[in-house]
Amino acid sequence: MPLPLYLLALAVFAMGTSEFMLAGLLPDIASDLDVTVGTAGALTSAYAIGMTAGAPLVAALARHWPRRLSLLGFVLVFAAAHVAGAVTASFPVLFATRVVAALANAGFLALALTAAVTLVPPGRTxxxxxxxxxxxxxxxxxxxxxxxVLGTSLGWRATFWAVAALCLPAALGILKGIPAGRGDDEAPGGPALRTELAQLTRPRLIQMMLLGALVNAATFGSLTFLAPVVTDSAGLGDWWISVALMLFGAGSFAGVAVAGRLSDRRPGAVIAVGGPLLLVGWPALALLADEPVALLILVFVQGALSFALGGTLITRVLYEAAGAPTMAGSYATAALNVGAAVGPVIAAATLDTGAGALGPLWASGFLVASALLIALFLRPARSHPRPPRSGEPAPQPERRSAA
Structure with missing residues (x-):
C-alpha cells in the first residue's frame, strides 16, 4: 500500500478519536461550562448530524478542487476547530466548533474514500x-x-489540544505525500453534479447504503451503551470498561484487515458468513453478559464481525456508485453516519424496557436481522464496475444490476 494512504489514515485516526472521545468527557465538560450532562450530550448529536449532512454538501462544493489542497484544508479547519474548543468558556461556542469539526471531518473522509481508490490498482479497493x-x-x-486518561489527568481541554496536535503530522504528510495540482484522475470533464446525484435513484446503490447504515447502527447502538453492560450485568469494575472498549477496537481492526482482502473478490462470501454470525452474536452477548470471560470474548468477536461486514458493505457502495466519481465517498460517509446517529437513539429507547442495560444488544440483533432480510432480496449484479475515479465519464449502469 502506498505511503500517502497511511498518511490519510493518520488523519482519520485523529478525527475518529475526536468523534468518540466525548463519551468519557461529558461530565467534566458539563461541570466546567455549567450545563447539565444531558445538554452536554448534544455535542455528540451535533457531530453526528454534521457528519451526515456535511458529507454530500462539502463533497459537492469541493468536487473540482485540487485533491491535496482540499484534504489539507479540511485537516487544518478540523485542527482549528479543536483549538477554538479548547480555549472557549462558552457552551454555544463549543457546540459550534463541534459542528465545524464534523463538517471538516465529513468533507475529508468523503474525499479520502475516493482518493484511496485512486492510489491503488483496480481490484485492491x-x-x-x-x-x-x-x-x-x-x-x-x-x-x-x-x-x-488524558482528560482525567489534565482536564477535558487537554484532549482537545491533543487532537489538534495529531492533525499537524497528518497535514504535513498530506502536503508531502499527495501530489500537487490535478492528476489524471482529477482531470476536468467528468460527469455533472446532477448526473452524479442521479446515481442515488439506482435501487442497488440505495440498498447497499441502507445495509451499511443498518449494520453501523447496530454497531454504534451497542458500543454507545457498553459501559453499563460491563459494570452492571457482568459486575466488573469501572476500569474494565476501557478494557472492553479496547477489545472491541482490537476486534474491529482485525475485522477490517481480514475483510479488506476479501471484499473486492468475494464480498458475497463475507456477507453470507459474517452476517449470520453477527446476527447470532448480539443476542448471545445479551444472554451471556453476566459471564465476564464470555462477555469480553464476544465483545472482541462482535467488533471484528461488525467492521468486517460494515467495511465490505461500504466498499460495495463505492463500487455501485461508479457513476459518481467525485460524490461516491460522500455517499459512503453519509451511510456510515446515518447509522452512527440512528443506532444510539434506537438503543437508548430500549433502556427503559424490561431488558434494561441489555436492551441495546437485542436492538442491535434486530437491526442486523433487518439488514439480512433486505440482503435476501438483492440479486447479484451481472458485472461489478470498478470504483469511481474522478474525471472519467460516468459508466452506464446495466438495468438488470438493480434489485
Missing part, C-alpha cells in the same frame, strides 16, 4: 479502504482510551 478505516479502529483501541 477493499484493501485500500481497510488501511484507511484502520485509522478509526485504532482510534477506538488507543485514541479514545488515551483521550479519556
Amino acid at each position: 477493499g484493501r485500500a479502504l481497510a488501511v484507511l478505516l484502520s485509522g478509526t479502529t485504532v482510534a477506538t483501541i488507543a485514541g479514545v482510551p488515551g483521550g479519556s
Whole structure:
C-alpha cells in the first residue's frame, strides 16, 4: 500500500478519536461550562448530524478542487476547530466548533474514500479502504482510551489540544505525500453534479447504503451503551470498561484487515458468513453478559464481525456508485453516519424496557436481522464496475444490476 494512504489514515485516526472521545468527557465538560450532562450530550448529536449532512454538501462544493489542497484544508479547519474548543468558556461556542469539526471531518473522509481508490490498482479497493478505516479502529483501541486518561489527568481541554496536535503530522504528510495540482484522475470533464446525484435513484446503490447504515447502527447502538453492560450485568469494575472498549477496537481492526482482502473478490462470501454470525452474536452477548470471560470474548468477536461486514458493505457502495466519481465517498460517509446517529437513539429507547442495560444488544440483533432480510432480496449484479475515479465519464449502469 502506498505511503500517502497511511498518511490519510493518520488523519482519520485523529478525527475518529475526536468523534468518540466525548463519551468519557461529558461530565467534566458539563461541570466546567455549567450545563447539565444531558445538554452536554448534544455535542455528540451535533457531530453526528454534521457528519451526515456535511458529507454530500462539502463533497459537492469541493468536487473540482485540487485533491491535496482540499484534504489539507479540511485537516487544518478540523485542527482549528479543536483549538477554538479548547480555549472557549462558552457552551454555544463549543457546540459550534463541534459542528465545524464534523463538517471538516465529513468533507475529508468523503474525499479520502475516493482518493484511496485512486492510489491503488483496480481490484485492491477493499484493501485500500481497510488501511484507511484502520485509522478509526485504532482510534477506538488507543485514541479514545488515551483521550479519556488524558482528560482525567489534565482536564477535558487537554484532549482537545491533543487532537489538534495529531492533525499537524497528518497535514504535513498530506502536503508531502499527495501530489500537487490535478492528476489524471482529477482531470476536468467528468460527469455533472446532477448526473452524479442521479446515481442515488439506482435501487442497488440505495440498498447497499441502507445495509451499511443498518449494520453501523447496530454497531454504534451497542458500543454507545457498553459501559453499563460491563459494570452492571457482568459486575466488573469501572476500569474494565476501557478494557472492553479496547477489545472491541482490537476486534474491529482485525475485522477490517481480514475483510479488506476479501471484499473486492468475494464480498458475497463475507456477507453470507459474517452476517449470520453477527446476527447470532448480539443476542448471545445479551444472554451471556453476566459471564465476564464470555462477555469480553464476544465483545472482541462482535467488533471484528461488525467492521468486517460494515467495511465490505461500504466498499460495495463505492463500487455501485461508479457513476459518481467525485460524490461516491460522500455517499459512503453519509451511510456510515446515518447509522452512527440512528443506532444510539434506537438503543437508548430500549433502556427503559424490561431488558434494561441489555436492551441495546437485542436492538442491535434486530437491526442486523433487518439488514439480512433486505440482503435476501438483492440479486447479484451481472458485472461489478470498478470504483469511481474522478474525471472519467460516468459508466452506464446495466438495468438488470438493480434489485
